[in-house]
Amino acid sequence: MVILTGCRNSPDKVVVYCTVDQVFSEPVLRDFEEKTGISVRAVFDTEETKSTGVMNRLIAEKENLQCDLFWSGDPLRNVVLQSRGITASYRSGQTALIPAYFKEKENHWIGFSARARVLIYNKTMIPPGALPHSILDFTLPRYKGQFAIANPLFGTTTFHVAALFSVLGYETAEQWMEELKNNQVIVAASNGDVKKSVMNGEVAFGLTDTDDAFEAKKESNDVGTLFLDQQQGGIGTLIMPNALSLIKDSPNSENGKKLMDYLLSRETEAKLAASCAQMPLIKGTEVPATVPSLDHIIPMKIDYRKTAVQLEKIQPWLKKWVEE
Amino acid sequence: MARYVPAGLVALLLLGPFLALFVRWLTGPDNLSLMAFINRSTLLLVGKSLLLSGTVALLASFLGTVCGFLFYRLKLTGKGFYKLALLLPLLVPPYIYAVAWRDGFQWLSGNSAVSSPEAGMIIVHTLVYFPLAMLITGTALSQIHSGLEEAGLMRVSFAGMLAKIVLPLIRPALTISFLLILIISLSDFSVPAFFGVNTFTTEIFTQFSAFYNHQLAIGQSFLLVLLCLTLLLSENRYLSDAPFFSVHVKGSKTKHYPVNKGRTFLHILLWIFLSIVLVLPVVMLFHQALSGREIFFSRAWDLLGPTIFQSAKLAFSGALLISFTGLWVGYMKERYRFPHLNTMFLLTFIIPSTVLGVAIIKFYNHPGANFIYTSITILLIAYVARFGFIAARIIGNGIKQLPGSLEEAARVIGIPPVKRFFSISIPLLLPSLFTAFVLSFVLCLGELGTTIMIYPPGTELMPVKIFTIGANAPLALTSSMTLISFGVTLFIILIFFLAAKIIFNRFRYD
Numbered sequence: 001m002v003i004l005t006g007c008r009n010s011p012d013k014v015v016v017y018c019t020v021d022q023v024f025s026e027p028v029l030r031d032f033e034e035k036t037g038i039s040v041r042a043v044f045d046t047e048e049t050k051s052t053g054v055m056n057r058l059i060a061e062k063e064n065l066q067c068d069l070f071w072s073g074d075p076l077r078n079v080v081l082q083s084r085g086i087t088a089s090y091r092s093g094q095t096a097l098i099p100a101y102f103k104e105k106e107n108h109w110i111g112f113s114a115r116a117r118v119l120i121y122n123k124t125m126i127p128p129g130a131l132p133h134s135i136l137d138f139t140l141p142r143y144k145g146q147f148a149i150a151n152p153l154f155g156t157t158t159f160h161v162a163a164l165f166s167v168l169g170y171e172t173a174e175q176w177m178e179e180l181k182n183n184q185v186i187v188a189a190s191n192g193d194v195k196k197s198v199m200n201g202e203v204a205f206g207l208t209d210t211d212d213a214f215e216a217k218k219e220s221n222d223v224g225t226l227f228l229d230q231q232q233g234g235i236g237t238l239i240m241p242n243a244l245s246l247i248k249d250s251p252n253s254e255n256g257k258k259l260m261d262y263l264l265s266r267e268t269e270a271k272l273a274a275s276c277a278q279m280p281l282i283k284g285t286e287v288p289a290t291v292p293s294l295d296h297i298i299p300m301k302i303d304y305r306k307t308a309v310q311l312e313k314i315q316p317w318l319k320k321w322v323e324e
Numbered sequence: 325m326a327r328y329v330p331a332g333l334v335a336l337l338l339l340g341p342f343l344a345l346f347v348r349w350l351t352g353p354d355n356l357s358l359m360a361f362i363n364r365s366t367l368l369l370v371g372k373s374l375l376l377s378g379t380v381a382l383l384a385s386f387l388g389t390v391c392g393f394l395f396y397r398l399k400l401t402g403k404g405f406y407k408l409a410l411l412l413p414l415l416v417p418p419y420i421y422a423v424a425w426r427d428g429f430q431w432l433s434g435n436s437a438v439s440s441p442e443a444g445m446i447i448v449h450t451l452v453y454f455p456l457a458m459l460i461t462g463t464a465l466s467q468i469h470s471g472l473e474e475a476g477l478m479r480v481s482f483a484g485m486l487a488k489i490v491l492p493l494i495r496p497a498l499t500i501s502f503l504l505i506l507i508i509s510l511s512d513f514s515v516p517a518f519f520g521v522n523t524f525t526t527e528i529f530t531q532f533s534a535f536y537n538h539q540l541a542i543g544q545s546f547l548l549v550l551l552c553l554t555l556l557l558s559e560n561r562y563l564s565d566a567p568f569f570s571v572h573v574k575g576s577k578t579k580h581y582p583v584n585k586g587r588t589f590l591h592i593l594l595w596i597f598l599s600i601v602l603v604l605p606v607v608m609l610f611h612q613a614l615s616g617r618e619i620f621f622s623r624a625w626d627l628l629g630p631t632i633f634q635s636a637k638l639a640f641s642g643a644l645l646i647s648f649t650g651l652w653v654g655y656m657k658e659r660y661r662f663p664h665l666n667t668m669f670l671l672t673f674i675i676p677s678t679v680l681g682v683a684i685i686k687f688y689n690h691p692g693a694n695f696i697y698t699s700i701t702i703l704l705i706a707y708v709a710r711f712g713f714i715a716a717r718i719i720g721n722g723i724k725q726l727p728g729s730l731e732e733a734a735r736v737i738g739i740p741p742v743k744r745f746f747s748i749s750i751p752l753l754l755p756s757l758f759t760a761f762v763l764s765f766v767l768c769l770g771e772l773g774t775t776i777m778i779y780p781p782g783t784e785l786m787p788v789k790i791f792t793i794g795a796n797a798p799l800a801l802t803s804s805m806t807l808i809s810f811g812v813t814l815f816i817i818l819i820f821f822l823a824a825k826i827i828f829n830r831f832r833y834d
Contacts, residue, residue: 015781022792041782044792056532056678057777060685066698066781080536151520153534189518196799200430219617219798315535323522 013039014255017054018071020242024211024276025071031271032262038255043067055080058247062086067247068256071263075243076159078109079308087245090257094264097282102241104305110260111241113269113278116297117160118237119226120213121205122198131205134229135164138180145184148198148206150191152318156209156240157191161318162311163238163302170314177321187322199223209240210292214277227297236298241281242272331656331665334649338709339668341687342675348686349542361540362547366524370551373524376442376516377509380449381502387450388457388501389494394594396462399582406594407462411455412602415813417770417787419514420806422448424605424612426518431608441519448519449509451601456508457501464497465490470579507552511676513773524548525676532678545679552674609803609810616800624804627793628786632812635769635786638700642707642768647761649708650715651753657716658723666716673713677773680709684778698780706774711767715760722756723749758824762817769813786812 018025022044029040045054055077058067062084070087072078081087087108095103095110102111121131126146132138138147150157165173186203188194194206195216208216216223229235244260246253262268269280273287279294280287287293391410395403413421425448468490476485491498516523528548531541583590613620653669656662672680684706688697696702726749734744750757772787779785786809794802 017781021797022789023797039782041780043779043781044788045776055536056538056682057685059536059538060682060777061689064689064691064694066689153530158534187520189520215798219800319530319534 011252012037012255013041014068014252014259015041015043015066015250016069016071016256016259017043017045017058017067019045019054019077020071020073021211021276024272024278027275028263028268028271029259032259035262036258038258040259058086059084065247065250068250068252069259070245070247072109072243072245073115074156074159074240075104075109075111075304076162076308076311078104078243078245079305081245082108083308086248088248088250088253090246090260092257092261092264094261097266098264099281102281109243109245110264111243112264112281113272114239114241114281114294115156115210115278116227116237116239116292116299117156117207118210118213119205119228120195120198120208120216121224121226122201122203123222123224125201125204128224128226131226132228133226133231134234135207136176136229138185139176139183141183143183143204145186146204148186148188148194148203149180150188150194150208151322152187153315153322155191157207158311158315158318159240159307160207160238162307162314163300164235165314166302166307166310167235167300174317181321181324211276211278214290227292229300230298234298236300238302239279239294239297239299242278330652331662334665335668337705338672338712341683341709342672342680344687345542345679345683346546349539349546352539361543366527366544366547369522369524369527370547372522373510374506374551376446376521376523377449377506379446380453380509381506383446383450384454384505385457385461385498385502387454388459389461389498391454391458392460392462392465394590395458396466397578397580399580400590401587402591406598407458409598409602410458412814413452413605414455415766415770415810415817416452416605416806417514417772417790418448418452418512419518420609420790421452421605422515422518424608424803424806425451427612428604428608431611432604441521444519445516445521448515449512452515453505453508456505460501460504461494461497464494466578468493468578473579503555506555507674510552511548511674513676513678528676529678538682542679542682545676548676549671549674553671556670556674606807606810609807612799612803613807614800616798618800620798620801620804621808624801624808628789628805628808628812631784631786631789634784636812636816638703638785639765639768642704642711643761643765645704646708646711646715646764646768647719647757649712650717650719650760650764651757653712653716654718654720654723657720666713666720669709669713669716672709673711675709677710677771678777680706681774681777684709684774697778700780700783702778702780703775706778707764707768707771710771710774711764714767715764718760718763719753719756722753726752754824754828758820758828762820765820766813766817 016029018029025044026042029042032038033040043054043057054070058065058070058081061067065086070078070081078087082104089107091107092110095107098110098112102114104110119131121128130142132140132143137143152158152161161173161177164176168176186197186206188197188206191208191212194208195212197203198206199216199220199222201222210225213223213225217225227237229237242263244263246256246260250256266280266282266285269278269282269285270287272278273280273285273291277288277291279292279297281294391406394400395407400406416424422444426444472489472493473485476489480488510523511525513525513529516526517529524544525548528541528544531537531544653665657666675683684702685697688702688705690697696705730748730752731744734748739747770787772791775785776788776791779788790802790805790809793805
C-alpha cells in the first residue's frame, strides 16, 4: 500500500527540479519547509554531469507535468524549456529588487544569486605575474599544454563559449577556439575535473565557476583565482545567475510561486553567498568578506536569450571541435 | 491460456514502454529522415565502439577464465578469499572505480600513468567486468566431469588436455561471457566520458544532454539495441545452453588439480593482481577521504544516513521481485518451452538506461497511471526491466540442472504439482535463487542511469545522493561517501550470506 501511494495534488507540497549542486540547494529548500510547513519534494541533478536527468525528465514529462518549479544554475536551460512551451510566466513580488538584465522580459525565468567564470590556478606551478589576464591570451605559446577547460558541449562551459561567440563574433571566436586546440588545451570531463586537475598540479590553470573555485580554495592553499578581461575596454567575465521558472500547468503552482518568492529573497541570496560564494543580485545583501561583489567585476555584456540562440547555432561546430 | 495472461501483463508493463517509444519514434515529426543519422561517421563510431568493447570483452574473458580455472579447479590455499576479493569491484560504480583507479596510478607514478584515454577506458572496464567472466567460466569449469579430463590426460599433456578438452567444453560459457561483457561495456557511458573517449553511447548521451534531441538519440539507441540483439541472437544457441551463472553443481564430479611447483610465485602474482584490481582503488579512496583539510566521514554519514534504509528497502524489494520474476521466466523457458518471456527480458536488458528512463516516463506519466509514476513502484518496474534477464538466466540454468527424475518420481506417487514445486524444486534451487537475489540487490542498490530520470520527487536514494553531492563537494567527502556506500553494501551482503547459510542448512538433503 505504501508502495502504491501516489503524491499528486497535495495542498501542502511543492515539487522542484533542481540542477544546482545538492550540497548547496538542499539546505535552502529545507529552510523553506521549516518556515512555511510546505513539504518540498525535490529531484536533484547536477550540471557538472550535464543535467541529463532533470532536463530530459522535464521534456519527457511535458504532456503531464509533475514539476512545479525549475531551479537551474544558469538561464540557458530555462530558455530551452521556454522554447518548448514548458515554462509559465510569473512575476514574483520579489522581482522588483532584481536588475532587469537578469530577468526574462515576459518573466518565464528570473535570475538570482550569480556565479561568474573565473581562472583558477596552482600557485606552485605559475606565479600570479605570469598568468593570462584575458581569455584570449590562452592561445599564447607560453601556455601551451598548461591549461584545461571543461567539455564545451555541456554545463556552464557551453554557456561561456556561446557568450564568447556572441561577444567576439563567429569568425573571431571560431579562430580562437582553433588556436586553443593548437595550443594543446586539455578538455576535462567537467568543471569539477578542471578544479581537480589544477589542485593536483596536472595543469597550471583552468577555467571554472566561482563556486568550484571557492571550494578549491577551501581545500588547498596552493589555489588562486583571477577574474579575466577586467581591464578597461575588456570583454569582461561571464556572469551566470541562477534562474527560476514556474512550470506551465503544474500541479501545485501556488506553492511553486511561494517557493519562487522565497528563493528570490535577500535571505536566500545571503545563504547562497555564505555556502558557495554566489554573488547576490539584490543590492545591499550581506555577504562574507571572501565573496566578490558584482559591483567590482566587469561583466561580459550579453543577451541571455540571444546567447541561447547562438548556442543552438554553434553546437554542431562545437561537437566537431570536441571530437576532432 | 494460463501462461499467456500473466506473460501478456508483464509484456505490457515492461515491454510496453519500449514499444510505445518505438512507435512514437516511427511516427515522430522527423519520420522522413529516420535513418538520416546512419552515415559514414556513425558507422565508424559504431565500429570504434565495437573494437574498444570487443577488446574489453576479450581481455576480461581471458582474465576471468584464468581466474576461474585457478579458483574453481586448483587446490589452492585461500582461493575462497581471492574469489570473494576479486568480486568486490562489482560493488563499486564504474565511474567511481575509474576515478579512484586513475588517481591511484597517478599517485604511485607521480603523473598520469595512462597516456591514452582509450587505454584507460579498456583497463578500467576490463578490471570492473572480468569478475563476471570469472563467475561464468568458473561455473562452467566446475561442471566438467572429471572422467573426460582423466581420459584426455592418458593420451596428451596437461596443456594439450586443456586446449583439446576443457576449452571446447567451456566454449558456450566463454561466448556468453564475451558477449555479455561486450554489451555491458558498449552501453556504459560513465567510464568513456570520464576518460574523454568518444563512443556510440557517449554520442547518444550527447544528443540527449547537449542537444535535447530525443528523436535522434532514440533512433541511435534503437541502432544500438539492434546491434546488441544481432550479436546475441547470432549466438542464441549458446545463450540457451550456456551454464550462465550456474551456482551449484548437481550430479557431476569435478577434478581439482594440486599446485605442486611455483605455489609461492602464483600467490605473488595473485597479490599483484589483487593490488591492481582492488587494493589500489580502495587505498586511494581512503587516502582521498583522509587527506582533506577535515575528516568528512561524520558529515558523509549524516548525508547518506537517511538514504541507507530507503535504498536498502527498495533494493531488497527490487531483488525479491526480480528473483520471483526470474524464477517464473526460467521455469517457463526450461519446463514449458516458453522462451518468449526470456527474449523480452533480453530486450529490456540491452536498452540504454537513459532511453529506458524516457520510455518509462512517456508510457507511465499519464493522469490515470500517476499512482504508479509518482510512487516507488516505477523504480521497481525499471529494476525488473533492467535486471530481470540476469536473474532469469541464473535461475533458468539452475532449473535446467535439476534432474527431471525427481519430479517424475514425486508425480508417480501422487504429490500434487504445487507441493512438488515447493518441496522439491525450490529447495534444490535455493543456491541459484540466492545468487540471483544477491546480484539483483547489488545491481538495484547501485543503479543510477534510469533511477535519476524517474525517481519520485523527495525520495532519497544512495547512488543519486553520492552522484549529486559529489559534483561540487570536496574530494574527501565524495570518497568518504563512496566508502560508506561500499561498506554498507558489503555489510548487507554478509548478512544475506549468514541468513543463507542457516536456510541452506535447513534444506540440506545430503
